[in-house]
Amino acid sequence: MAIDATEVPDLVERMPAFPQGVTKVLDLASRPDCAPKALVQVIEHDPVMTMKVLKLVNSAYFGLSRPINSINHGVVYVGINTIKNLALSIAAIGMLPKSNKAGLDMNQFLAHSLGVASVAKLLATHLGVPDKDATDFFVAGLLHDFGKVVLAQFKPEEFRHCLDQAAEQERSLHEVELESHGISHDEIGGRLAEAWKLPTALAHAIHHHHHPEHGAEDGGDGMCEAVFAANQIVRSLGFGDAGNPLIAEFPPLVSERFGNDLSGLMSVLGDLSGEMEKARLFTQL
Amino acid sequence: MHFKFWGVRGSIPAPGPKTVHYGGNTTCIEVRGENNELLILDGGTGIFPLGQSLVPEFPLKVHIFITHTHWDHIQGLPMFLPIFVPGNEVTIHGAADPITQRDIGEVLARQMEYAYFPVREAELNASMSYLNIQEGQSVQVGGVNVRSMLLNHPVLNFGYRLECEGKVFVFTGDHEWPYNIYNKDDPDYPDYQQMVDEQRIRVVEFFRNADVLVIDTAYTDAEYPSRKGWGHGTFASSIEAAREAGVKRVFLTHHEPTRSDADLEAAFDEARKSHDVGRERDPQFELAREGVMVEI
Numbered sequence: 001m002a003i004d005a006t007e008v009p010d011l012v013e014r015m016p017a018f019p020q021g022v023t024k025v026l027d028l029a030s031r032p033d034c035a036p037k038a039l040v041q042v043i044e045h046d047p048v049m050t051m052k053v054l055k056l057v058n059s060a061y062f063g064l065s066r067p068i069n070s071i072n073h074g075v076v077y078v079g080i081n082t083i084k085n086l087a088l089s090i091a092a093i094g095m096l097p098k099s100n101k102a103g104l105d106m107n108q109f110l111a112h113s114l115g116v117a118s119v120a121k122l123l124a125t126h127l128g129v130p131d132k133d134a135t136d137f138f139v140a141g142l143l144h145d146f147g148k149v150v151l152a153q154f155k156p157e158e159f160r161h162c163l164d165q166a167a168e169q170e171r172s173l174h175e176v177e178l179e180s181h182g183i184s185h186d187e188i189g190g191r192l193a194e195a196w197k198l199p200t201a202l203a204h205a206i207h208h209h210h211h212p213e214h215g216a217e218d219g220g221d222g223m224c225e226a227v228f229a230a231n232q233i234v235r236s237l238g239f240g241d242a243g244n245p246l247i248a249e250f251p252p253l254v255s256e257r258f259g260n261d262l263s264g265l266m267s268v269l270g271d272l273s274g275e276m277e278k279a280r281l282f283t284q285l
Numbered sequence: 286m287h288f289k290f291w292g293v294r295g296s297i298p299a300p301g302p303k304t305v306h307y308g309g310n311t312t313c314i315e316v317r318g319e320n321n322e323l324l325i326l327d328g329g330t331g332i333f334p335l336g337q338s339l340v341p342e343f344p345l346k347v348h349i350f351i352t353h354t355h356w357d358h359i360q361g362l363p364m365f366l367p368i369f370v371p372g373n374e375v376t377i378h379g380a381a382d383p384i385t386q387r388d389i390g391e392v393l394a395r396q397m398e399y400a401y402f403p404v405r406e407a408e409l410n411a412s413m414s415y416l417n418i419q420e421g422q423s424v425q426v427g428g429v430n431v432r433s434m435l436l437n438h439p440v441l442n443f444g445y446r447l448e449c450e451g452k453v454f455v456f457t458g459d460h461e462w463p464y465n466i467y468n469k470d471d472p473d474y475p476d477y478q479q480m481v482d483e484q485r486i487r488v489v490e491f492f493r494n495a496d497v498l499v500i501d502t503a504y505t506d507a508e509y510p511s512r513k514g515w516g517h518g519t520f521a522s523s524i525e526a527a528r529e530a531g532v533k534r535v536f537l538t539h540h541e542p543t544r545s546d547a548d549l550e551a552a553f554d555e556a557r558k559s560h561d562v563g564r565e566r567d568p569q570f571e572l573a574r575e576g577v578m579v580e581i
Contacts, residue, residue, distance in 0.1 A: 036466040036514075037473070061383045062435065063419030072473065076463050076480045078383075080514070081439035085384045132476040 005183060005191045011154050012051070012192060018110055019095040020285055021046030025087045036080040043087055044071045045282040047113050047142050047149065052090055053083060054139070055196040067199035069136040096149070101156035103163055104148065104243055107283055111240030114279035117141035119230035120223075122269065127222050127257070140205035140227050145242050146192065147185030147206075151177075163243045173244040174210050186210050213253045225257040232262050233269070239276045240283075286429070286449040287580045288316040288497070292331020293573040295459075295503050295517070295539035296357050303545035308575025310334070311357035312539065314456060314499065318449045322427035325349045326445060326456050328362035331575065336366035344372030348426045350418075351379030352458025353442035354392050362393060363402050373411035378424060378431075380441040381417040390415030418443055434491045436460040437484075438516040446491055452581045455495040455532075459539060461516045462488075462526070492530035496581045499573060500527065502537035505552050506559070520556030527568045538573035 016022065024042040028034045043049045050071060057074040058067055068074050075083050098106050120141030124134035151159040162180055166173040177184035190207020205223045208215025209231060212224040228250075234240065235247045250261050258265050292310035300309035311329030318324070323342075325332060328349060339345060345367060352358055367373040379389035393415070394406035406413070416424075420443070424431045428450065433443040438459045447454040463481045467474040492498055503517035517539060527535040540549055553572055557563065562570055 037471070040466070056383055059383075060419065061381055061417075063421055064435075065421055072466075072477055073480055075466065076437075076477070076484050077435060078441065079437050079439060079463075079516075080466065081516075082383065082441060089384050132479055135473075135476065 005188060008150055008154075008188055008192050009195045012150060014093065015048060015149070015153055016094040016096050017048035017052075017090050018046050018106065019098065020110065020283060021049050022091045022095045023285060025049070025091045029084060029088050029091075034084075036075065039080065039084055039087065040071050040075060043083070044139070044142070045114060047110070047146055048096070049087055049090055050139060051143055051146055051192075051196075053086055054198050054202075056086055058197045058199070060197075067197070069199050069202060070139055072135070096153070100152045102152040102159040104152040104159070105241065106152075108241040109145070109148065109152075109243075111280060111283045112234060112242040113142050113145055113240070114282055115234035115237070115239040115276055116144060116227065116230045118275045118279050119233050119269075119272065120226045122272075122275065123226040123230055123258070124221075124223075126269070127226065129221050133221060136199070136202065137223055137226050140202050140223050141230050143189065143193070143202070144206050144209040144227050144231065145185060145189065147188030147190075148242060150188055150192070151185055166243065167245055170245050172210070172246045172248070184210075210248075213251060216253060222257050225254045228254055229258060229262070229265060233266055233272070234276075236262065236266065237272060237276065239279070286316065286318055286447070286452045286454060287578060288314055288454060289578040290314055290331070290536075290538075290573050290575050291335040292327075292329040292361075293538045293540055293575050294329075294357070294542055295501075297542045298330045298357075298360075299540075299542040303547075306546040306574065307540060307549055307572060309542075310575055311360060312352075312458075313361060316429070316447060316454060318427050318429040320427050322429050323347045324426055324429060324431070324447070327352055327358045327458065328365060329357050329359070330361040332361035333364045333366075336361075336364070339367055343367070343370055344374075346374045347376070348424075348431075349375065349377045350424075350431060350443075350445050351377060351389065351393075352444065352456070353380065353438060353440050354382075354389075355438075355440060355459070358458070359393060359396065363397050363404070368409045368411045368413065369404075371410045374414075375411045376414045376416060378416045378418050380443055383441065388415065388417050432491075434488070436488065437463045439514075442516075444488075444491060446495070453495045454497045454499075454581055455492050456499045457501050457518070459516050460488075460501045460518055461514070462518065462522050464513070489526060489530045492526060492532055495530065495532045497534045497536065497579065498527055498530070498532040498568075499536045499538055501539040503539045503541055505556065520552065521560060524556065524560045524562060524570065527570070532568045534569045534571070534579075536571050536573040536579075540572070 117138045121138040124137035162176045166176045174184040193203035204215035205227045209227045212228040215224040292313040310331035312327040313331030314326040316324040381388045397406045420435045430448045432446045436444040442458045444457045500523045501518045502523040504519045509519045
């Protein structure tokens with residue numbers, strides 16, 4: 001598809017956010033009594049806004065001594081008004097169209113991303129990760145498929161071809177992408193996160209969400225594995241759709257981390273309909 | 286090292302008989318290093334009389350550190366005499382605008398555009414340079430080391446810590462201590478509180494053992510609840526932080542423009558009583574006053 005990964009950061013600068021996020025940010029920011037937490041909630045449920053805010057707060061503009069993983073963390077460092085104005089400047093670009101030439105349904109995509117985010121956070125708690133770090137798992141889940149938004153926006157025809165092929169042949173989307181064009185959405189998202197100096201664990205979790213064995217760190221807290229597992233769980237539940245028809249079994253690394261295979265872990269987690277319903281609320285306009 | 290207050294008022298100049306003692310100019314502090322290096326913190330309206338006083342030193346080199354670009358901290362810059370005189374070297378340090386991605390020079394040049402000011406930035410006769418500041422960065426001006434730290438305000442605001450021959454001077458610019466944006470029963474409350482607590486520790490470390498701390502103390506404790514989120518400190522927050530950081534001498538600044546000299550002293554007296562100021566090992570607390578020079 002002749003996509004040059006080094007061009008992606010510049011392309012994404014001009015990329016609008018999801019209509020849900022844009023509409024809510026414009027509404028909130030027009031109210032003088034806008035509660036900071038309401039604004040944070042909107043940003044942290046929009047993959048584009050989240051990515052761009054994390055990009056800014058981790059950029060050389062701030063030179064902060066440690067990487068910033070979450071929107072809340074960003075607010076503590078740079079203040080709510082700077083975050084609000086940044087969200088407004090993103091909203092001013094416009095909105096991602098609900099449908100695109102690639103044929104990726106953006107509402108279904110958002111539902112998938114939010115579902116994976118919620119389940120990744122649940123899995124963090126399941127793994128005994130402290131609450132404050134569990135939010136980082138949510139962010140990783142939200143952003144794991146970011147590369148697909150980039151492809152749908154900037155290489156729609158090539159991406160449509162991949163989506164069609166994956167559906168027809170019942171093959172894994174990232175493998176079709178790799179075979180057709182030499183680069184897949186996980187790598188695009190991961191390289192973007194690296195170029196923008198997002199925290200390493202987050203960049204790895206995005207980059208290696210189909211192959212956690214490449215990104216998991218020895219002694220790490222399991223973010224890569226959790227995003228992989230959450231991705232399969234949400235697809236098994238049939239919640240949302242990001243274009244990949246296949247549900248992958250857990251590789252040994254993931255099974256070891258959770259002490260279970262996919263169906264075993266799903267039984268342990270029990271009924272997730274409440275979580276999915278919460279996620280669905282954020283896909284509504 | 287010594288310094289002099291040329292402006293201590295917050296938000297907008299407040300001239301008149303009721304503010305004549307503490308002064309009506311907005312923020313500007315002149316700092317001199319041991320070799321008479323000239324540093325200026327903020328270019329509020331106080332920088333105008335400061336500029337007049339510098340004529341005998343022309344041609345001069347001056348480094349201006351802007352805490353943030355709200356009007357009361359930059360409004361005097363276009364009238365700062367040294368920028369019009371050939372041979373002067375003026376270096377301005379400050380935060381770039383992260384929203385529009387304009388650097389500090391572009392942000393400041395805008396207040397000299399046609400609609401706002403008769404002389405364009407490009408027409409200034411002094412040698413002007415602009416440097417974007419990043420958090421944690423150190424800038425050396427002669428024997429004075431200036432370190433910066435982002436402090437919470439509705440725009441990027443850098444606090445500056447100046448060190449010279451073992452003496453330490455810290456200025457916050459405008460600063461409100463970060464607070465928890467969640468309610469106690471929200472699930473995010475405890476994590477956010479932990480981040481707030483960690484940030485407080487970092488800021489207190491930035492103030493640590495300063496010989497002089499000049500700190501934003503805009504509001505009384507009673508005024509604060511209706512002004513929460515506006516980006517300013519209170520008597521209580523300043524007193525507590527100075528104690529915690531082991532500061533020796535504290536000047537409370539960013540006086541409310543509506544506050545008369547008498548009201549300001551009354552507010553300060555009340556805060557001293559309610560916070561038991563003057564107890565053993567307490568820092569020395571004073572109200573910042575225009576025209577006062579202090580040897581550190």
